Amino acid sequence: MKPGVETCLSPELIDQFDLEGKVVVIIDVLRATTCMVAAFVNHADHLRAFEQVEECRKMRAKGYLLAGERNGEKIGDFDLGNSPREYLNMDLKGKAVAITTTNGTRAIHSSKESSIRLIGAFTNKRAVANKIRASGLPVVFYCAGWKGKVNLEDTLLSGALIEELLPDFQCLDDSSLLAHSVFKENRGNYLEFLKNASHVKRLGNLHQGDDLEYCVSENLTEMVPFVEGDKILV
Amino acid sequence: MKPGVETCLSPELIDQFDLEGKVVVIIDVLRATTCMVAAFVNHADHLRAFEQVEECRKMRAKGYLLAGERNGEKIGDFDLGNSPREYLNMDLKGKAVAITTTNGTRAIHSSKESSIRLIGAFTNKRAVANKIRASGLPVVFYCAGWKGKVNLEDTLLSGALIEELLPDFQCLDDSSLLAHSVFKENRGNYLEFLKNASHVKRLGNLHQGDDLEYCVSENLTEMVPFVEGDKILV
Incomplete structure (x- = not known):
């Protein structure tokens, strides 16, 4: 029996x-989990x-x-916004980072009963797929969406991850088949496809569209990165 | 300004x-709205x-x-189940039909604040698109899904309808872009694609898969068909 996706x-819908x-x-993908991965690429200790x-702001006292x-804008007194370039450019070596985001955080907190929680982005796609395989467990791709709405970029990454896992895993729901189909239609053409997305148009308006590539x-x-207790670690 | 989709x-998510x-x-699509369209093809008066x-059963006394x-099975003492072939084969001329379904009815009842509610199926796809155009109004494709879950066949029809409306309408959300992308990937190949769907597999188990074609x-x-007050009419 193949593990399920x-x-x-x-x-x-969770x-x-x-x-x-x-x-x-x-x-x-745009941009919380991409930023988290970038933080570890740039040697952060944990997140x-x-x-x-307000909860997040209190963590300043703890270093x-x-x-x-x-709404896509950096919070005034914070050190970092939600652009992965900031995470790559700031010295994060050994640093702990407290991050608040509207969508990704909600997904992290509402999936506590799972066995393993991984942080997925296009930037670590294959490595995520390898971790899933190594676990031997079935997997749920949890798209954070945008204010509760379905979004294109998270669906697309789910489909790309499914492509990595097939044929050794099996799709158990229509949403997985749908995500995989969208991936196949837009393989090698992510940028063009996403430039039409409502979320990306919004980012463009905020002059942060450069992150997209x-x-x-x-x-x-x-x-x-994985979630353990209150922390995100690698 | 093009009307939105x-x-x-x-x-x-409604x-x-x-x-x-x-x-x-x-x-x-599988199968409430396809059945409704079939009832009118076979000259039903209204639904x-x-x-x-229980509410539905009370309508017997009113003729x-x-x-x-x-769960995909006809209710024991009812005249019709949820197979469009039944609607095409029974004499419905001038008859009123009270129908209860798990997903489609919920969608009909939770969209009352719209201006116009149309009943969409692949069988009347182009006619639905023409009605939308004629209205001059923006449109929301409301997929009934399966027990709250996203399903493939309803998403696919949304995408096919979007294809009919473009380029005179504009997609306003990612779900529309996603549905249209899935349509493009599976154009001319619906049956093959849907045979993988969780809902279709379930139908197959109930030996009702012949409806799929x-x-x-x-x-x-x-x-x-359109909804007016408590009735569905043409």
Whole structure:
């Protein structure tokens, strides 16, 4: 029996999934999980994720750098926003970072009953697939979406990860078949496809569209951050 | 300004949409909306939709034929199940039919604030697109899904309808781009694609898979049922 793949296209749908005994891959391509991976590429020690800005801000007293955005803009007094370039350019060696984001954090917190929670991005795509295989467990791709809505970039990465896992895994739900189909239609053409996306158009308006090319670059690192207790580690 | 297209992939997501002043197309390809269209092809007078079996059963006293399924099986004492072939084979001329289904009815009832509610199926696809154009209004494709889950066949029809409307309409959300992409990947190949779907596999188990070919046959009729008050009419 091949291990199963399921895909949750929005946090609003997560209650339909039984996560126990499974790997959950948190996916928030634009830009929370891409930033998290970038932080570890740049030698951060660990991260913590918070839903509320105020909770996050309190971590400054404990020596954390603060990171986060609201509606795509960096929070005023924070050290980092939600652009992976910032994470790559700032000296993070050995640093702890407290991050608050609207969508990704919600997905991390609502998947606690899974066995393993991995942080997935295009930048660590193949490494994530390898970790899933090594676990021997079924997997749920958990798309963080955008304010509860389904989004294109997270669906596309789910489909790309399914492509990595087939034929040794089997799709158990229609959302996985749908994600894989969208991946096949747009293979090698992510940028063009995403430039049409509502979320990307919004990013473009905020003059942060340059992140897009980095966020859809595949297999830049072998780092696969995972959630353990309150921390995100590698 | 081109009129907008949005797509709701599951009833669990409908609260994210503002339906006021829009056309809503209710889509439950397997098999509620396909059956509804078939009833009018076979000259039914009108339909009424109910969420509960008991409410539906009470309509017998008012002269209605009773139709409905639970978990894919016809309800014991009802006249019709949820196979479009039954609707085509029974004499429905001038008859009123009370129908209860798990997913489609929910979608009909939760889209009351829209301006126009149309019943969409592959069998009346082009006619639905023509009605949308004629209305001059923006449209929301409302996929009934399967027990709250996203499904392939409803997403695929949304994408096929988007193909009919482009380039005169514009996709306003990622779900529409996603549905259209899935359509393009599987154009002319619906049956093969859907045979992999979780819902279709389930239908196959119930020996009702023969409906599938009919349910994905395009443009068999110009009938476009619409919801008015408690009734579905043409």
